[in-house]
Amino acid sequence: SKVSWFTVTVQPLSASAPRFQSEFRPLRGHCRESVGPSARDPTLCFQAVAEKRQPSSAPVINCLQAALHFSAPGPHRFPRRLPSLQSSKPSSQPAGPGQFRSGRSALVFFFFFKPRLVISGGPEHAPGSPLVERGRREGRRMVGWRVAVLCLWVSCGSAAGQLEYSVSEETERGVAVGNVAQDLRLSAAALSLRNFRFLSSHGEPYFEVDLASGSLVVREPADRERLCGDKAACVLTYELVLEDPLELHKMHVHVLDTNDNSPHFPAGDVQLHIPEFLMPGARFTLPNAQDADEGSNGVLSYSLSPSQHFRLDMGSRVDGSESPELVWEKALDREQRATHRLVLTARDGGLPARSEDAQVTVVVVDTNDNAPVFERSVYRTKVPETAPNGTVLFRVQASDPDEGSNGEIRYSLSNSTQAKLRHHFHVHPRNGEVRVAASLGPPEALLEAYIEARDEGAFGLASTAKLLVEVTDVNDHAPEVNLLTFSSPVSEDTAAGTVIALLSVRDEDLGPNDKVICSMSTGGPFKLKASFDNYYSLLTDGPLDREQVSEY
Known part of the structure; x- marks a missing residue:
């Protein structure tokens, strides 16, 4: 078989022992370049390369001579005595493996060194020397070896690439x-x-x-x-x-990975409730976007739609990751604008980039910073003196720009109203109706009272409005004529224009209802002449003749 490359790693069992590692690349070619004709013998080639590449003071390997006869026939063809080698394996695990690998074969060596092992590579270790033969005999018994070698040979054609x-x-x-x-x-x-x-x-x-x-x-x-x-x-x-x-x-x-996923906000749109009394600089955490893509295709940046009151910043979490934060830059007034709608955009780093938006709704939470305000500062009305109890005089109306209990209003008579007038009026606490609670008495120039509007916030704020009630007169009295002086009988020779009676006229009503016009029925030589302030004189207006008319 052909050997492309392999690595041998020797690791002592003791940490104090020296570590030996040697790498051999193309074995046969290297042997030809390094040791010449000896490359025909794989055993000698291995020994020569090891000795040439290592300093003389470092340990070299010559105990594998028999195992490396992988292509030569004979008693040393590997795997020889593999069961014995396996049975002699020490109880501790191998400290390090070496792997021989090619496209079609693999040879794996596991070396077990004891701490003080020193193997030299001098002439006495050449093949056939007494020392080597003695090592082979001891290797058969596997007793007293200071080096244990386990080699696993996978036959050509079954290796893994x-x-x-x-x-x-x-x-x-x-x-x-x-x-x-x-x-x-x-x-x-x-x-x-x-x-x-x-x-x-x-x-x-x-x-x-x-x-x-x-x-x-x-x-x-x-x-x-x-x-x-x-x-x-x-x-x-x-x-x-x-x-x-x-x-x-x-x-x-x-x-x-490809940029086939857009960022998305698992939490969807966001709603934040921010008290209007907070100072600028407050920060509010916004949700992170997620992107199933990896690397630069994942979420890369965030942006926020333009706003006069807010800006976007990146904050750090406990685990070191970053998250978008909404920073309050300018004071908010709920009464001017109760809701702010922003758009948070997450964008990935793909080409082309993908993005997704989330709506951020900022609801400004109210504080009780406004007192109720009446639609008019003075309410004026007229009411007849005969108005029965329960008559609605008018309805006051106040408004409060705050919300919730801070904007709910209750109406009442203010303590500024005179005590003698308080029982004449009743104010409905919710709708602001002012009704007659008792007789308003005789007509007067004007009745003055004060209405208070107070909100129901934790520290209720109040305002007042003036109430002017004019009690009008009703023509419910007839004039009264009083005869002040009267001369009777009257002599028939009394001259015309002589005053024979003085009278006054009085009406209990007021205003135009107290104006009186006096007249006298026709008959007789008499007339009425107004003097002043409803006073009249009765005068003769012609000659009197007792014989014709003795009484009028």
Whole structure:
């Protein structure tokens, strides 16, 4: 068989013992260059290379001479006394393996050194020397050896090779990924002749080998995110089997990520409630976006729609990861604007880039920073003096821009109202109706009261409005005539224009209702003459003749 390369690693069982490692590349060619004709003997070649490559003070290997007669017939052809070697294995595990590997064969060595082992490579260790023969006899008994060697030989044609391919996810069906036959140094026809089998450990065969061309082609498009989730590397492993002779090869297909997924916000749209009394500089955590793609195809950046009150910044979490944060830059007034609508955009680093938006709604939470305000500062009305109890005088109205209990208003008579007037009015606490609660009494110029509006916040704020009620007169009284003086009888020779009576007229009503007009029924030589303030004089208005009329 042909040896391409192999590595021998020697590791002492004790940590204090020296470590020896030697690598041999193309063995036969190297021997020809290094030791000349001795390369015909693999044993001598191995010994010569080891001695030439190592300093004289370092340990060299010559105890493998018999084992390395892999191509020469004779009593030392390996594996000789393999059961004895296995049975003499120490109880501790091997400290380090060395692997001989090629495309079609593999030789694995496990060396077990005891701490003070020193093997020299001088002339006394040449093949056929007494020292070497003695070592061979002791090796048969496996008693007293300071070095235990376990070699496993896998016959030519059954060794494992490994093929590596890569393909982008979602590659269409039928696309060739590589050529298995060429990479195995076989013709396409050899695949069928040697009963090629393609074994998959996955539920779905995403790839297949075209026996006519030897090409590895896509059978079903592979979704990297579904196959491997968030793993950094997505590798599908397959086994390739050939017969006559038996060969087993592993094949790894690396499924490469493509930017086929957009970022998305698992939490969807976001609503934040921010008290308006907070100071600028406050920060509020926003949700992270997720992207099933890996690397630069994953979420790369965030941005926020323009806003006078907010900006976007990246903050650090406890685990060291970053998350977007909303930073409050300018004071908010809920009464001016109660809701702010922003757009948070997550963008990945793919080409072309993919993005997704999330709506961020900022609800400004109210504080009781506004007192109720009446629609008018003074309410004025007139009411007749005869208005019954329960008569609605008017309805006051106040508003509070705060919300919730901070904006709910209760109405009442203010303590500023005179005590003697408080029982005349009733104020409904919710709708602000002011009603007559008791007789308003005789008409007066004006009744003055005060209405208070107070919100129901934790520290209720209040304002007042003035209430002016004018009680109007009702014409419910008849005039009264009072005779002040009267001269009777009157002489018939009394001259015309003589005052014979003085009277006054009075009305209990007020205003225009107390104006009185006096008149006298016709008959007789008399007349009324107004004097002042509803006073009248009764005068004679012609000659009197007792004989004709003696009484009027």
